[in-house]
Amino acid sequence: MPLLDITDLTKSYAHAEGVTPVLDRVGFSLKAGESAALRGESGSGKSTLLHLIAGLDEADSGVIHFDGQAIQSLNEQERAKLRRDRLSLVFQQFHLISTLPVLDNIRFQAALCGRYDEMFEQELLGKLGLQDQLHKYPHQLSGGQQQRVAIARALLHKPALVLADEPTGNLDEQSSLQVMSLFKDLVQQAGSALLMVTHSREMANYLDHQWWLQHHTLSLLSASDD
Numbered sequence: 001m002p003l004l005d006i007t008d009l010t011k012s013y014a015h016a017e018g019v020t021p022v023l024d025r026v027g028f029s030l031k032a033g034e035s036a037a038l039r040g041e042s043g044s045g046k047s048t049l050l051h052l053i054a055g056l057d058e059a060d061s062g063v064i065h066f067d068g069q070a071i072q073s074l075n076e077q078e079r080a081k082l083r084r085d086r087l088s089l090v091f092q093q094f095h096l097i098s099t100l101p102v103l104d105n106i107r108f109q110a111a112l113c114g115r116y117d118e119m120f121e122q123e124l125l126g127k128l129g130l131q132d133q134l135h136k137y138p139h140q141l142s143g144g145q146q147q148r149v150a151i152a153r154a155l156l157h158k159p160a161l162v163l164a165d166e167p168t169g170n171l172d173e174q175s176s177l178q179v180m181s182l183f184k185d186l187v188q189q190a191g192s193a194l195l196m197v198t199h200s201r202e203m204a205n206y207l208d209h210q211w212w213l214q215h216h217t218l219s220l221l222s223a224s225d226d
């Protein structure tokens with residue numbers, strides 16, 4: 001059984017001028033531990049799809065199964081618990097808590113869901129080069145360091161699925177690729193599946209599959225497609 005199984009997902013946004021169709025019967029699945037890139041032009045609906053999977057927005061129709069359970073059947077409290085315990089969201093804005101030092105930021109989600117692995121924390125801190133930053137506050141870090149903190153926080157509780165929206169979007173290309181390679185390794189060590197929105201083909205090449213969103217539908221890209 002796939003970890004994530006999406007069938008016929010349809011979403012449009014209604015506004016004063018009419019309706020913007022975004023997703024039209026989109027379907028795909030992801031197994032535990034697998035990784036996939038989600039690519040497509042600006043405005044094609046990548047972030048919308050991520051938000052629907054995270055239960056932050058409602059589809060018009062279609063079903064999202066996570067671990068065999070339809071997330072539409074969950075109430076708001078159950079969805080929040082799913083996000084806290086089984087998912088991680090990594091966005092371009094790192095959403096670190098400005099009043100907490102780095103170490104508390106990193107432990108935040110793990111503490112909330114009661115899953116803390118000290119050895120894995122040491123591994124994350126070492127590989128991400130954060131050992132000397134633990135008592136600083138987010139505003140005392142560079143953008144790249146803040147992003148490494150966000151990655152450590154996202155993985156410490158070993159979520160089943162990481163949803164990442166252009167996680168390296170604020171970095172220059174060289175740093176992005178370095179962080180991407182590290183991110184991919186750490187996601188694997190955490191045993192998590194990864195669905196990552198990216199504009200970059202090079203980033204996408206680090207992952208097992210590439211999906212392309214266009215004209216409201218999703219297709220699988222093979223290596224020769226671009």
Ligand SMILES: Nc1ncnc2c1ncn2[C@@H]1O[C@H](COP(=O)(O)OP(=O)(O)OP(=O)(O)O)[C@@H](O)[C@H]1O
Binds near residue numbers: 040
């Ligand atoms: N809350 C909203 N209300 C109305 N329209 C929206 C809303 N959110 C997104 N849209 C529209 O839905 C479409 C898809 O937006 P989305 O942000 O999912 O695209 P994207 O592929 O992530 O784009 P980008 O690569 O630029 O981040 C766009 O036309 C956008 O204007």
